[in-house]
Amino acid sequence: MPADMIAKGQSGSPSLTLRLLLGYGVGQVGGQIFRDTPAVLLPIFLSTMLGVPPWMAGVAILLPKLWVVFCDPLVGTLSDRKKARWGRRPFLLAGGVLSGVTFFLLFVPPVFASATAASAYETLMFAIASTGFSLFSVPYLTIASEMTDDTHLRTKIMSYRLAFTSLGLVIGAGAAQPMVGWFGGGRGGYAAMGAVLGGICLVTMAASYFGTSGMRVTREQPGSLPILAQFRLAWQNQPFRIVAGSYFLQMVGAATGYTVLGLFFIYAVRDIPLILPFILLISVMAGASQPLWLAVSRRFGKKPTYVLCIVSWCVVTLTWMLVRPGSDVLAVVPVIGPVSTQGALILLRGLVIGVFNSGFILMAFSMLTDTIAFDRAAFGISREGIFSGVFSALEKVAFAVGPAIAGAALSLAGFAESRGGAGAQSASAVEGIVLSLSVLPVCLTAASLLLLRRYRL
Numbered sequence: 001m002p003a004d005m006i007a008k009g010q011s012g013s014p015s016l017t018l019r020l021l022l023g024y025g026v027g028q029v030g031g032q033i034f035r036d037t038p039a040v041l042l043p044i045f046l047s048t049m050l051g052v053p054p055w056m057a058g059v060a061i062l063l064p065k066l067w068v069v070f071c072d073p074l075v076g077t078l079s080d081r082k083k084a085r086w087g088r089r090p091f092l093l094a095g096g097v098l099s100g101v102t103f104f105l106l107f108v109p110p111v112f113a114s115a116t117a118a119s120a121y122e123t124l125m126f127a128i129a130s131t132g133f134s135l136f137s138v139p140y141l142t143i144a145s146e147m148t149d150d151t152h153l154r155t156k157i158m159s160y161r162l163a164f165t166s167l168g169l170v171i172g173a174g175a176a177q178p179m180v181g182w183f184g185g186g187r188g189g190y191a192a193m194g195a196v197l198g199g200i201c202l203v204t205m206a207a208s209y210f211g212t213s214g215m216r217v218t219r220e221q222p223g224s225l226p227i228l229a230q231f232r233l234a235w236q237n238q239p240f241r242i243v244a245g246s247y248f249l250q251m252v253g254a255a256t257g258y259t260v261l262g263l264f265f266i267y268a269v270r271d272i273p274l275i276l277p278f279i280l281l282i283s284v285m286a287g288a289s290q291p292l293w294l295a296v297s298r299r300f301g302k303k304p305t306y307v308l309c310i311v312s313w314c315v316v317t318l319t320w321m322l323v324r325p326g327s328d329v330l331a332v333v334p335v336i337g338p339v340s341t342q343g344a345l346i347l348l349r350g351l352v353i354g355v356f357n358s359g360f361i362l363m364a365f366s367m368l369t370d371t372i373a374f375d376r377a378a379f380g381i382s383r384e385g386i387f388s389g390v391f392s393a394l395e396k397v398a399f400a401v402g403p404a405i406a407g408a409a410l411s412l413a414g415f416a417e418s419r420g421g422a423g424a425q426s427a428s429a430v431e432g433i434v435l436s437l438s439v440l441p442v443c444l445t446a447a448s449l450l451l452l453r454r455y456r457l
């Protein structure tokens with residue numbers, strides 16, 4: 001690390017060059033794929049290819065994420081302790097490699113005679129994969145709060161991260177399921193998809209290691225804290241507690257919806273190829289709306305902007321209850337093909353959801369970095385890794401609780417597991433899918449507003 005850059009890190013905020021912003025942001029492509037694809041496809045893979053009941057599939061995803069509650073703070077503490085010697089960047093490289101390899105292994109399980117054995121394999125492999133992702137994601141989040149002392153520049157950093165989030169969303173949530181079909185479907189299609197997306201995870205996450213060379217470095221050596229003490233420390237920071245709690249509820253809601261998104265296009269819309277342009281429109285609008293939310297947050301404040309986006313997202317999400325399969329062709333769109341009136345309305349939802357979804361995620365992460373900086377200013381101690389570890393653990397647990405909720409809801413609604421592909425479902429099972437995409441996420445997300453009322457930073 002150049003001596004002049006270290007000196008700047010000790011005395012002030014160096015300029016954020018385009019290379020640093022892009023180098024930091026590109027890691028979120030792999031990070032988003034790793035977060036979204038298992039949330040969207042792993043329950044489907046377990047229930048329709050391995051014959052695992054939906055409730056058991058939810059448990060298989062939940063258990064590894066419970067381990068993350070301890071793993072993420074451990075990684076945060078380790079990165080705090082080692083940053084004086086190594087910096088945090090080597091964690092990005094190690095985590096990226098392990099995440100990419102284990103992502104592929106998730107979708108190439110051996111052939112098991114029982115659903116329980118298949119579920120046990122996926123649980124173990126997902127636990128190893130989640131450990132690798134912790135090594136990447138906790139230091140990655142922490143770095144954003146260390147790059148500058150300026151609150152609006154931290155929002156700018158998050159806007160670059162969200163631009164790459166959009167690309168990861170298109171690949172991980174939009175293209176993953178169609179990609180299985182492009183590669184011939186079945187177990188072979190899932191294996192090929194896992195190889196491609198696992199490779200993208202490895203390359204883009206590792207790219208952040210190289211792209212952030214020369215960034216600002218802080219050299220304080222914080223004391224080591226036990227896991228429970230870390231959670232107590234995070235709890236004592238009221239602004240952090242409010243932002244983290246609100247975001248946790250929102251992510252549980254989002255994960256509940258993600259779990260059934262593919263099933264929704266299979267059984268409720270009956271148009272699987274439509275999922276790719278739908279996710280693509282969400283991603284395009286998420287990136288295009290970043291300047292809007294930067295300007296709005298500067299003019300009216302981060303919290304009012306956050307609330308506006310949450311309320312608007314909830315209103316649009318509730319309209320999924322109105323979806324019914326449409327057969328009337330409205331237009332033939334290049335690349336997409338014939339689009340019905342219902343399909344056009346779904347794509348319109350993608351446009352609107354992209355705008356407001358990007359707004360409330362941008363505000364959440366920008367406010368998070370503010371709460372971490374608040375702790376550093378109040379106590380004069382560099383403990384970013386601790387707070388990032390706790391926050392990252394909560395986010396990942398949310399993406400375990402969501403599938404568990406959706407799995408339980410689908411089992412109660414009568415969803416029937418199958419092997420070798422998607423089987424026929426009853427009307428009540430389809431209704432359970434629709435409710436899991438609309439009402440359940442909205443209830444959880446709306447509850448987060450009760451916590452945000454108390455935010456005063």
